[in-house]
Amino acid sequence: MRRVLVIDDHEPSRRHLIQILRDRGYEIAGEGSSGKLAAALARTAIPDVIVIAVGLSDMDGIQAADEILKNILVPVVLITSHYEASTVERATKAGVMALLLKPVREEAVSPAIELAISRFKDYLAVQQENASLKENLESRKIIERAKGLLMEQRRLSEEQAYSLIKKASMNMRKPMADVAQAILLAAEIDQQKK
Numbered sequence: 001m002r003r004v005l006v007i008d009d010h011e012p013s014r015r016h017l018i019q020i021l022r023d024r025g026y027e028i029a030g031e032g033s034s035g036k037l038a039a040a041l042a043r044t045a046i047p048d049v050i051v052i053a054v055g056l057s058d059m060d061g062i063q064a065a066d067e068i069l070k071n072i073l074v075p076v077v078l079i080t081s082h083y084e085a086s087t088v089e090r091a092t093k094a095g096v097m098a099l100l101l102k103p104v105r106e107e108a109v110s111p112a113i114e115l116a117i118s119r120f121k122d123y124l125a126v127q128q129e130n131a132s133l134k135e136n137l138e139s140r141k142i143i144e145r146a147k148g149l150l151m152e153q154r155r156l157s158e159e160q161a162y163s164l165i166k167k168a169s170m171n172m173r174k175p176m177a178d179v180a181q182a183i184l185l186a187a188e189i190d191q192q193k194k
Helices: 011-023 035-045 061-071 085-094 106-154 158-172 176-193
Strands: 003-007 027-032 049-053 076-080 098-101
Touching: 003 011, 003 035, 011 027, 011 049, 011 106, 027 035, 035 049, 035 061, 049 061, 049 106, 061 076, 061 085, 076 085, 076 106, 098 106, 106 158, 106 176, 158 176
Parallel strands: 003 027, 003 049, 049 076, 076 098
Antiparallel strands: none
């Protein structure tokens, strides 16, 4: 059962949405009427998704979503009564994953929530893949530098230098990038002694 945090300062709208969510099998993780409360509840209620209205008494719902997403990884569905390009653009930049138009139609709620959760999972997977690719690229750069150093210092071929790093990595049960970093560090220390 998915846990939903509902933030809307219009009491009748919030009650209506909560009833729809309960009827659709969602658990209400919490509810509130302000952006500040939304941020606090997002931390403590641990929702699977946040549904937040654009118009809140203390701040703009998009602004609140942006603040929440800087600290907590959770998909956000935005409720708006105005479908304007600028609203969509701001929501997208803030990291909002789906929109619901007021008045909220019962049949639109589940698809919007499930779409937001699915898109958020895809977003996280891409972020993780990017981080992994960046780490691999940095590792390759370090290995290349160490390989070049070994080729220069020991007069080895590229293949021999690579094999030496790989063999040390296997013997020490350490990643090749760690071995390469140690080779570079040792060379730097030797250089400082001279």
